[in-house]
Amino acid sequence: MTAAFSQDVSGDMLEYLADQEQKSLLRFLTCGSVDDGKSTLIGRLLYDTKLIFEDQLAALERDSAKHGTTGEDIDFALLVDGLEAEREQGITIDVAYRFFATSKRKFIVADTPGHEEYTRNMATGASTADLAIVLVDSRQGILRQTRRHSFIASLLGIRHIVVAVNKIDLVDFDQAVFDKIVADYMDFAKDLGFKTITPIPMSARFGDNVTTASENMPWYEGRTLLEHLETVPVENDYLERSFRLPVQLVTRPNLDFRGFSGQVASGRVSVGDEVTVAKSGRTSRVKEIVTWDGNLETAVEGQAVTIVLEDQLEASRGNMLVSPGDRPHVADQFMAHVIWFHADAMMPGRSYVLRTEADSVSATITTLKYHIDINTFAQEAAKSLHMNEVGVCNISTQSPIAFDSYRDNRVTGNFVLIDRFTNQTVGAGMIDFPLRRSQNVHWQALDINKEARATLKHQKPAVLWFTGYSGSGKSTIANTVEKLLHAKGRHTFMLDGDNIRHGLNRDLGFTQEDRVENIRRVAEVAKLMTEAGLVVIVSFISPFRSERQMARDLFEPGEFIEVFVDTPLDECARRDPKGLYKKAIAGEIDNFTGISSPYESPESPEIHLHTIGHEPVELAIQIETFLNGQ
Template identity: 75%
Template sequence: MHQPVAKEQEAPSELAAFLAEQEQKSLLRFLTCGSVDDGKSTLIGRLLYDTKLIFEDQLATLESDSRKHGTTGEDIDFALLVDGLEAEREQGITIDVAYRFFATSNRKFIVADTPGHEQYTRNMATGASTADLAVVLVDARQGVLRQTRRHTFIASLLGIRHIVLAVNKIDLVDHSQEVFERIVADYTAFAKDLGFATLVPIPMSARYGDNVTMRSDNLPWYRGATLLEHLETVELDAEMGEKPFRFPVQYVSRPNLNFRGFAGTVASGSIAAGDEIVVAKSGKASRVKRIVTGDGDLTRAAAGQAVTIVLEDEVDVSRGNMLVTPDARPHVADQFMANIVWFDENAMIPGRSYILRTETDQANATVTELKHRVDVNTFSQEAAKHLELNEVGLCNLSTQSPIAFDNYGENRVTGAFVLIDRLTNSTVGAGMIVHPLRRASNVHWQALDVDKKVRADLKHQKPAVLWFTGLSGSGKSTIANLLEKKLHAEGRHTYILDGDNVRHGLNRDLGFTDDDRVENIRRVGEVAKLMVDAGLIVLVSFISPFRAERRMARELMEEGEFIEVFVDTPFEECAKRDPKGLYAKALKGEIKNFTGVDSPYEVPERADIHLETGGRSAEEMADTLAAWLRERGYC
């Protein structure tokens, strides 16, 4: 009667022991990468199959899918285990990043299968951002390819310290030792200066399992470890728990008047109740009063744990700030150098404004300088004005407000960021901070007793920028000139910044490429801001074809100071007027990068004033603008 009870009591004990054993195992995060069709998905599928982590129903489905979508004849196509998208199965390629978990008696693993196609390089960078080791596959028939080099270089940039060079499909070259050694020599020659701690070459056939989990009789000349043996034994770098304490604040928890905590995930290091901490951006110090979780308070929290920290003092901390250890603080700066991997089909242009987003913080940011682009074949540094899709470059960046960060080489969580396009909200680049720029560390704002309001009050007007935008020949300059005459007659203090005139002085060094147009508007926006600070009404007449740059100029000003005036004249009418003969030359191909002909004009989506010029005189439209300004108290 008592025997079943004893067994029931024993089962939970065995489960608890098993779970405790799993907790003690180390975790290795790794990814497979390389060029297209090198066998990355097949390798992961083979690992899962050989470690007996495929259930019978999954195996039955895999056999069925292999007959339908497979590329291996009568054999099981292991790639289908991780190529889950229908588009991937139809094309026989990997598009998205697929993550899989598996474990052996020695270690737990999370593997990311990343795409090999060049157009999906951004997905590979995503998978590499959290990996400790990269398995770089090379097709024994193809050798080292451009994408092999690109993925290897990106892996080094993203802080991966361990590489396995998996020379796959060795069966298709008759298990040749000579082919293997030639590929290893080629790969190590270009990777030797990338800073990897280990680089282990392994010949294998993922399809047949040679040297994946078991040694192969087909490769008697190879005496090294199998892939799984190496993955189980490779020594990882220092754990995040050994690094200085970093706690990016995700949100402030205030459920009632008696509780104020800071919620987030410990990025690195550890903290205990009673420990002293510092708020990164302000330098304010306090002590940890409580470490709160849903399961009760903790005495200590370590890297990877999601907790809410309650402090002893009422210090100002908000989302995006960081709680840190007092004796090893992060950098707090608004200028820094970073490596950037560009993801977008539209080029990265210095001077253009993006949203920079870190683990929990964000700020408007501008790439102030592209120092060089890296050739992924030779790793040489090349002069460049912009970065195209999948290119890598070293850049200086400036943020609108200071952010807290570490150098990426010291902390991959707090040293990374992404760049977001301000109009589409899509991720266009990933960055790894190299170090802060000290150039502005001893330059501070000088307090002035005479401010913008005092200057404007003396002139009896409210300062503003009227930003006239439209095609060449639309009438911008004519209308702006007439408006200034009317305002001047009323005793207003004004100034016109005209596109053509400014290019004879301030911007005489700029051409008409997209890069130069962006810098053209950036400079004019900064000058207009200074003039507004002087209390003037500034009339800016520039084609300014890109919405992003017009928005950048708006954000330099305070609320209500930037007035976008869209002078809407059809292309045909502008070309007909052609006051400077530019359209005729552009249409003949004599002028390149001419807006409206071979360079785009992005129509304002929500202009403050929309002037449709058809059937209206410039004098009439100037009167409309003057009345608009009077009605709103500008003059």
């Protein structure tokens, strides 16, 4: 290659890159029910815009012969259905992202699955999209999943919809079929808040109205899909929104440099601008904006930067640098829409890990206000959220977080819920607003604190949390422990499961939801008692690890002592001191632990008692010895 030719290529490449930077970017997704042609449509778009290399086309032809569902024709769905399981079953499972560009615009498209069990994947693809193509099979019309995906798209802030009435060739390009489907869609979507809804009849397999106008539908006078995607106005108002930088990392390579690193979530910031630390309210000015490629005068949404302030302010991971004139909410209680992903239902009162763009805190869904019927969008009372359901909840976090309402900022207004033990993402949420009660209720400083009360009693506060099957001996051992401690002059109080249900928790039954609330209330009472300086003895089956972890999180390190009373289930059933096992086995008692409801054994309790062959006094002495050694 000659130097002159190299310079020409370099010049052409720089010109090409500069041209690409000037183009606007549209993020969109395809969604809808199973087998509506989502993957085929994207494959057709890539093929018709000549973005498939010759070797890819050859591989596609081979794969079509092996896995294809279109006879001798090319199966364009295989371009994006990359998983072997997807090809074998002819379905989309994972979210596939593809980039392509035309002379007018750049695109990032997400191909999302249609199966109901993969709704979480669809929500992932929708979370960053500006437009959704909702595919509808001309033969099937509007289905449940069409409604579900449209509702989720609305919930996640998408304002532009294309109703792609696909496989129109299979109904002889009938305009009446198209008009009926469009009318049905417009009827149920009229209150979803979409800015534009554009219906297009098409055949993704044969390319009708995808990139070129179809000769088979002279009655359709609108734009092709590609023409619409190239021209649909996308709101570029992100620079006008208030500045937000969620702090991901505090960078301090040496004593002379301290910067706050993260990706600008919205707005812009320049050297010399005032910024505020969201949680503390302290304000400084921007001294430098540092990037890998050098310092900037101004940073805008999407840029990863490190901001150096003129003053030494504290802003660790989980905080935000924001515009002083428009600060986000900082609260520990808020209302949110939640999409539930997991097969195990969401339980109000159960503790989860809530993660925002940069923060991670323990959180509890205090109230499920209602769930939303996906067919009618009616608000219906419910005690729990099941897989793929959408509900409106009140959520309480263990410590305040900084956030915006999702409608104002999609980045700083979203969160996910994580199961504490499996680390699985079980739900995703969009914050509506902080609860007024969180703004009106504050901690009152008290002159006499827990340490002062405990000193007066000459003891260290603690919670002995006994857990095990019904009939395992929890209450007997706990009662013996209290007698031993009382004889030694220790100040104690015992909370027994049956006794509490006669008073504080008399309104609760034995459903999973009520059992979660049962433990939440007792844990809060036990916490108050430790504030009084007491040794609190709690004897509850408390079958779920998540609730025991929720209780543990309320206390200071070392205060919560989990005592696993380990008695085999068959021995508990043999003892059956209250006759409950007999009734449960006969089906007379629902949700009975060990019979019709699971018990999750502690994985690492502080004290593990094996009761077979040991007397209660002997086991109680083990616990007293543990306490004396602390």
